[in-house]
Amino acid sequence: MSVLTEQELHNLAMNIVGKDLEKNGFEFMAVNSELKKDPQFVCLKDRKLHFVIVKAVVYPEDPKNYDVIFMETIRAHALKFKARTYYAGVGLANASDYNKPVSKEENYIVNYNGIIEISE
Template identity: 50%
Template sequence: MRALTEQELHNLAMNIVGKKLQEMGYEFVAINSELKKHPQFVLFKKGEPTIFVLVKATNNLQHPNEYDTFWMETFKTHAEKQNAKVWYAGVGIANAESVELPVIKDQPYYVSFDDFLKI
């Protein structure tokens, strides 16, 4: 048994968010699953502006949508230059036995992700 790496947790969060976006009817123009490369998803839906989705995995199940506001303002400025909207997806992922323990490969875990924050 081993703990998931930061990249593996990020990929898990990406899969959770990607599935929700597909259910919402969005097409993926681009996907970037590399850690700390933004945006993770560039979305298209006919008749809507382009949407940049930022995905962040966290072990904070109570407040997964907390983010660095200064960094977000910088990114929002970049998105506006591209005529794009910004959505933030904070995904809380924690060990099912105890939030104090790391998430273990092939072991149960909890997910806290309700919806997107539209920045």
């Protein structure tokens, strides 16, 4: 069985979030899919700048939970550019058995509820 690497999980999450952003009218200015390089998406919508942080989260972790201190650091950086900051947690699990890792050979389940704005 070929288990997905951290980078492959991240790329999968990026694709899911990217499609959602596109569907919701965001225009991509910059995309960075390298792990630990933030933000992953710099977008324009309604002539405003948006920074989006994407995180792949493997079951049993909750994709809605994020590192508050880290996100505040990103938000402080975004404010210098008059940008809004968002967190996009994408939960991933093996479809046949949640306790097995996500692999290339098996189906997976996605738990993603859209972007969460980080504000004061």
